[in-house]
Amino acid sequence: MSRPRITTGTAITGAGVWHPEHILTNEELCVAFNEFVRRTNAAGAEPPLKESSPEFIEKASGIKRRYIVEKTGVLDPERMCPNVPDRRDDELSLQAEFAVNAIKRALAAAGRVGEEVDLVVCGTSMLQRAYPAMAIEIQHAIGARGLGFDLTLGCASATAAIQVATSSIQSGLANCAVVVSPELMSGHNNWRERDGHFLFGDAAVALVIERARPGSWEILSVRAMSKFSTNIRNNFGFLNRFDPSKQFAADKLFYQQGRRVYKDVIPMAARFIADHVQSHGIEPAEVARYWLHQANRNMNELISERILGRPATSAEAPVIIDTYGNTASAGAAIAFTEHNADLAEGSYGVLAAFGAGYSIGSLVMQRT
Numbered sequence: 001m002s003r004p005r006i007t008t009g010t011a012i013t014g015a016g017v018w019h020p021e022h023i024l025t026n027e028e029l030c031v032a033f034n035e036f037v038r039r040t041n042a043a044g045a046e047p048p049l050k051e052s053s054p055e056f057i058e059k060a061s062g063i064k065r066r067y068i069v070e071k072t073g074v075l076d077p078e079r080m081c082p083n084v085p086d087r088r089d090d091e092l093s094l095q096a097e098f099a100v101n102a103i104k105r106a107l108a109a110a111g112r113v114g115e116e117v118d119l120v121v122c123g124t125s126m127l128q129r130a131y132p133a134m135a136i137e138i139q140h141a142i143g144a145r146g147l148g149f150d151l152t153l154g155c156a157s158a159t160a161a162i163q164v165a166t167s168s169i170q171s172g173l174a175n176c177a178v179v180v181s182p183e184l185m186s187g188h189n190n191w192r193e194r195d196g197h198f199l200f201g202d203a204a205v206a207l208v209i210e211r212a213r214p215g216s217w218e219i220l221s222v223r224a225m226s227k228f229s230t231n232i233r234n235n236f237g238f239l240n241r242f243d244p245s246k247q248f249a250a251d252k253l254f255y256q257q258g259r260r261v262y263k264d265v266i267p268m269a270a271r272f273i274a275d276h277v278q279s280h281g282i283e284p285a286e287v288a289r290y291w292l293h294q295a296n297r298n299m300n301e302l303i304s305e306r307i308l309g310r311p312a313t314s315a316e317a318p319v320i321i322d323t324y325g326n327t328a329s330a331g332a333a334i335a336f337t338e339h340n341a342d343l344a345e346g347s348y349g350v351l352a353a354f355g356a357g358y359s360i361g362s363l364v365m366q367r368t
């Protein structure tokens with residue numbers, strides 16, 4: 001007896017990516033970083049700092065370049081942080097601008113306009129401010145109705161936001177939801193830290209979620225889990241000024257135990273994704289495409305090999321980290337947006353994210 005088809009009845013009906021125009025290569029980044037190292041060592045750093053190299057970056061992470069909101073500030077060894085003037089309260093905030101740019105493209109792809117949207121979930125690893133919620137400003141900017149709220153869950157923020165949007169449509173709370181991940185990673189990247197100065201890039205991605213219809217990506221099911229770990233961490237927060245001696249310390253930016261993350265997350269994510277696929281009565285090799293979180297190219301190769309029992313082809317597990325860097329929760333959805341159009345009706349696809357928390361989220365989808 002064939003098993004009944006499981007489905008949420010909802011779908012991704014449109015997707016859009018937007019990134020800033022400035023490209024920052026590994027070579028440019030290392031020239032500035034190594035000048036910072038020389039100056040710091042000349043000033044008597046103890047122990048002396050070590051230089052970085054483009055060869056290491058590409059080999060260790062798969063990253064060749066990334067997009068960035070502003071690069072002269074990052075390339076200034078005295079500053080090493082983007083140089084972006086603050087905006088007035090009556091101007092669209094920078095993060096909302098990223099979001100709106102991606103949403104416009106996603107709505108156009110779905111054949112919708114902002115006025116038809118009745119739920120905006122801003123799922124992102126970082127928020128520019130505490131309140132008003134970024135999603136409400138975005139909702140206002142696109143002319144949407146209904147509700148908007150922010151959701152943060154590290155690199156699994158977008159998949160969690162999709163889960164909320166899907167449930168909202170299933171329950172009748174919303175008809176046309178937008179999930180948006182405006183990731184301004186340059187704001188919490190530590191550009192002075194050799195182990196990770198190269199990791200991140202800036203980009204935004206948006207997905208329109210509605211009832212499934214022909215030509216969409218039907219979401220058969222969504223799964224998520226979390227398991228506490230302190231191996232990826234950022235202690236920035238509104239209590240930082242309680243202790244001015246540590247207010248601007250390095251732990252108020254992204255930091256991680258990269259090797260431990262590797263060891264923990266590879267088996268956890270591979271098992272989670274394979275179990276999710278098999279819960280639909282399909283085998284991992286029957287999935288035409290895996291849009292995986294883009295934190296590290298080598299890590300993704302190992303995860304997809306564990307899922308499939310053999311190395312994945314570049315068509316099965318597309319890579320975008322080479323040109324975007326790690327864009328946190330946006331990465332898997334960017335891979336989806338740029339690499340789904342060629343798949344035929346009936347094809348299965350899996351979008352999966354994993355990261356800080358730890359947190360994992362995955363979607364099993366089928367092209368309608």
Ligand SMILES: CC(C)(COP(=O)(O)OP(=O)(O)OC[C@H]1O[C@@H](n2cnc3c(N)ncnc32)[C@H](O)[C@@H]1OP(=O)(O)O)[C@@H](O)C(=O)NCCC(=O)NCCS
Binds near residue numbers: 194261326355
């Ligand atoms: C961060 C990461 C790219 C580092 O790669 P790695 O292969 O683990 O590198 P290691 O930190 O073990 O360092 C290996 C060597 O390279 C050196 N190295 C580190 N950074 C360097 C740099 N920028 N340039 C040159 N050499 C460097 C180290 O000193 C070390 O040298 P040693 O063996 O002589 O001690 C990798 O661990 C990673 O991506 N982990 C998972 C990250 C992740 O998914 N995070 C989630 C974020 S959302």
